[in-house]
Amino acid sequence: MNTVIIGSGNVAYHLAKAFKERSLPVSLFGRNAGELERISDELDLPFYTELPKADLFLICVSDRAVEEVSLQIPYQDALVAHTSGSLPREALKGSYRKACFYPLQTFSRKQKLNYSEIPIFVDAETPEDANVLKHLASEISGSVMEISFEQRKYLHLTAVFACNFVNHLFARAKEIADAQEIPFRYFLPLIDETVKKIHHANPEDVQTGPAVRNDKTILERHEKLITNTETAKIYDVMNESIRTMYHLE
């Protein structure tokens, strides 16, 4: 199966690299000839600035550009998938078989990734197309799953809690440490260990800290230490949520 990856951003780059590493036939198409040439040179892959024919088109552009790009594909016998976590298949507006091929990872150009560990979620109009995409995805990744658009919404929501909000907690934590001139890097081993733990345990079973210990002395002390309004609200809501989860009084 011949695939064309559309786009020249981070998702396009990493998917192209993953295809190349597995010797899957792939070429690149996009508007940014300079970027395409750079990726094409680095990965030793062909690129086009006029759309070639292919069995599969993977649209790797920002959510708001998907519709416009999707209208440029004239091949009715092609399978076309976007790679967005947030859009339905129907965001694709051309006359062809529509699908979604969503790799769950945060991509930046410079980072090295182990593609076999990146989960890929697929969603297609027919079981046949779903199988084609699942087969292709499993050439790259050891974690492949078919999910509906409805489930994909929850997938995205879960990622917001487990990643976006986690990063924001790090940002608020760093503010507290910075004000005391304690280098934030001193917290990295503890953070690493916190994450290592949930590779083998249910997070609910390994909760630690003053809230789950119901240590009111420390909770009151902490409340007095916090000066930032948003940080104080986070402290209250998180502790309340912990108390509720563990049925504490």
Added chain:
Amino acid sequence: MNTVIIGSGNVAYHLAKAFKERSLPVSLFGRNAGELERISDELDLPFYTELPKADLFLICVSDRAVEEVSLQIPYQDALVAHTSGSLPREALKGSYRKACFYPLQTFSRKQKLNYSEIPIFVDAETPEDANVLKHLASEISGSVMEISFEQRKYLHLTAVFACNFVNHLFARAKEIADAQEIPFRYFLPLIDETVKKIHHANPEDVQTGPAVRNDKTILERHEKLITNTETAKIYDVMNESIRTMYHLE
């Protein structure tokens, strides 16, 4: 310098192991003879069930047991340090030189730890004792810092945000994924990458997600998906905090 570690829990075990690995003279003391013998056998270290003399005593027991244990040390020329993140030096009630020797890590018996990466924070009554403890700590760890009890309170608060609350976000995220029958392990590569990022970047500079993108369509969609009251409150407060940090309307 001769050190006696008091206790037989996880902190006692890992500190004893760190001392042993660096060939620092150390022995164990505690009430739980069975556990002491087990650790002593594994690490090939002497243990006592009656308190021996030593230059330094490291009290590695739970916060609420520190005072009682501290009263059992009769040696006025000794240096005695507890290993708690939350207690002042004055929690030690005997007549001797008092200090704190606080390793910032979450300890469980089975996990393997690289002790050279675990930050150790010291606090003593005199600069001389602080130097003794800093010197000892730097035999074990590459990150040693002297901090006051006041700073230590903020250190603990920072750790609550960066670790306890992060783990709780994982627990709430897992609830959402579980309800959709999406295995939580599919999120681990993304979580690992989120943490890997902040080893090299300021978390505030690498925030992603719908809140910082000011993507109101997705924010409204997510609000409708959440059914759990506590999860909904976390969603609102975290997004509000992100909007405030990045001055979004």
